[in-house]
Amino acid sequence: MNSDSNPVFALALTFATMSLFAVGGANSAIPEMHRVAVDVNHWLTDKQFTDVYAIAQLSPGPNVLIVTLIGYSVAGLLGALVATLAMCVPTALLALTVSRFLTRSSQSRWPAIIQKALVPLSIGLMGASGFILARTSDQTVVAVLLTIGAAVLASVTKLNPLWMLIAGGCLGFAGLIG
Amino acid sequence: MPPDSSSAAAPAPDLSQSPPGLLTLFVAFAKMSLAGFGGVLVWARRGIVDQHKWMTADEFNETFALCHFLPGPNIVNLTFVFGSRLRGLPGAIAAFSGLVGPPALIMVVMGMLYHRYGEIDALRRILSGVACAAIGLMLAVVFRMMTPLFKRREVIALLIMAAVFIAIGILRLPLPAVLLAAIPISIAITYATRKEAA
Numbered sequence: 001m002n003s004d005s006n007p008v009f010a011l012a013l014t015f016a017t018m019s020l021f022a023v024g025g026a027n028s029a030i031p032e033m034h035r036v037a038v039d040v041n042h043w044l045t046d047k048q049f050t051d052v053y054a055i056a057q058l059s060p061g062p063n064v065l066i067v068t069l070i071g072y073s074v075a076g077l078l079g080a081l082v083a084t085l086a087m088c089v090p091t092a093l094l095a096l097t098v099s100r101f102l103t104r105s106s107q108s109r110w111p112a113i114i115q116k117a118l119v120p121l122s123i124g125l126m127g128a129s130g131f132i133l134a135r136t137s138d139q140t141v142v143a144v145l146l147t148i149g150a151a152v153l154a155s156v157t158k159l160n161p162l163w164m165l166i167a168g169g170c171l172g173f174a175g176l177i178g
Numbered sequence: 179m180p181p182d183s184s185s186a187a188a189p190a191p192d193l194s195q196s197p198p199g200l201l202t203l204f205v206a207f208a209k210m211s212l213a214g215f216g217g218v219l220v221w222a223r224r225g226i227v228d229q230h231k232w233m234t235a236d237e238f239n240e241t242f243a244l245c246h247f248l249p250g251p252n253i254v255n256l257t258f259v260f261g262s263r264l265r266g267l268p269g270a271i272a273a274f275s276g277l278v279g280p281p282a283l284i285m286v287v288m289g290m291l292y293h294r295y296g297e298i299d300a301l302r303r304i305l306s307g308v309a310c311a312a313i314g315l316m317l318a319v320v321f322r323m324m325t326p327l328f329k330r331r332e333v334i335a336l337l338i339m340a341a342v343f344i345a346i347g348i349l350r351l352p353l354p355a356v357l358l359a360a361i362p363i364s365i366a367i368t369y370a371t372r373k374e375a376a
Contacts, residue, residue: 018353019249019250019251020249020250021249021353021354021357022249022250022251023249023357023361024246024252025246025250025252026251027316027319029353031346031350031353032346032352032353035350035353039350047302048296050305050306050309051292051296051302051305051309052292053309053312054305054306054308054309054312055285055288055289055292055305056285057308057312057315058215058288058308059215059281059284059285059288060211060212060213060214060215060281060284061212061214061218061277061278061280061281061282061284061285062211062214062217062218062251062253062254062277062278062281063217063251064251064253064254065278065281065282065285068282068285068286068289069285069288069289069292072285072286072290073289073293077286080282080285080286080289084282087250087251088251088254088274088278090250091248091249091250091251091254091255092250092254092255092257092258092259092270092274093258094248094249094250094255095244095248095250095255095256095258095259096258096259096262096270098244098248099241099244099259102244111243111244113368113372114247114365115243115246115247116368116372117361117365117367117368117369118247118361118364119323119327119335120327120332120335120336120338120339120342120364121338121339121342121357121360121361121364123320123323123324123327123339124338124339124340124341124342124343124346125342125343125346125353126316126320126323127317127320127339127343127347128342128343128346128347128348129316129347130313130317130320131343131347131348132347133309133312133313133316134313137306137309137310137313138310138313143306143307143310144310146307146310146311146314147310147311147313147314147317148314149314150310150311150312150314150315150318151314151315151317151318151321152314152318153314153318154314154315154318154319155318155321155322160215161315162215164314164315165308165311165312165315168307168308168309168310168311168312169304169305169307169308170307171307172304172305172306172307172308172310173300173303173304173307175303176307177303177306177307177310178306
């Protein structure tokens, strides 16, 4: 726990702010989650953060629910609830407001321009997410090969990603990842 | 079985007349969400467009495009906007609760188990392996999104991408600061290059 007297308030403020900058979805915000949860507030260790990411990927539901786990780690059930709502509700209300103004009849080309402009940003952010997580996880040659193998398989096949996660878990259980 | 003639005989229900109930929305979104390992979008499209016929494919794409260019978790935004179109704010809350509630409960249970047993060596090893594979899956998405930029030789977009990667991934600068600089630059460049092409 950090020195902040009220971690629940810190969670609410952190994730509500972060959600408004989560360009391209929850996975783009992972570097910021790591920075805030591990580097700034010391809510989690590096290893716990990658564990939480792995658990979130193993579970059903939207990717954003990694914040539920972070919130739970920081402040139990209330933390889980507050973090989840803080990450979801502000941007959902924004989307609702914008969708009422931007009906199909509006021929503005700005949405298309903005969308196109955001693509390289969200790719860069997701690349950074992978890099930050890999720094902790991919410490051995086998671990790096597993990451590369999953990346290649997911790129060239239609295999359900869950099988690759399970295969990774089996290799880990066998003690090959280290 | 010609699908066209059957849909012509029984036109799509007018949702403004008889929108699905709040409980129906909740259950439908809970089902989609719980089916979605590694992303719910595919299941949301299947449920909303194919199964329930609450939206046409075009309407779904338009709504998703809007929710994708806005910040925040895309699928949550989509669910909220969709629910409110059918039944106003209560509809939005019902659909959102279905999407997020049940999997969040699962996540809390997983969190409890992790805190109790997370130090067990076998579990630590399993999670390490899962994390390595999950990172690979994320990199696959990154490559898939980068490919069109390389194919179209969009050098400036690739440079912006690399700059964001370095600023966030290596220099570990705060996200708001980086985006407040990068978004206007990227929009200005996109706008300028678009004008030239036109």
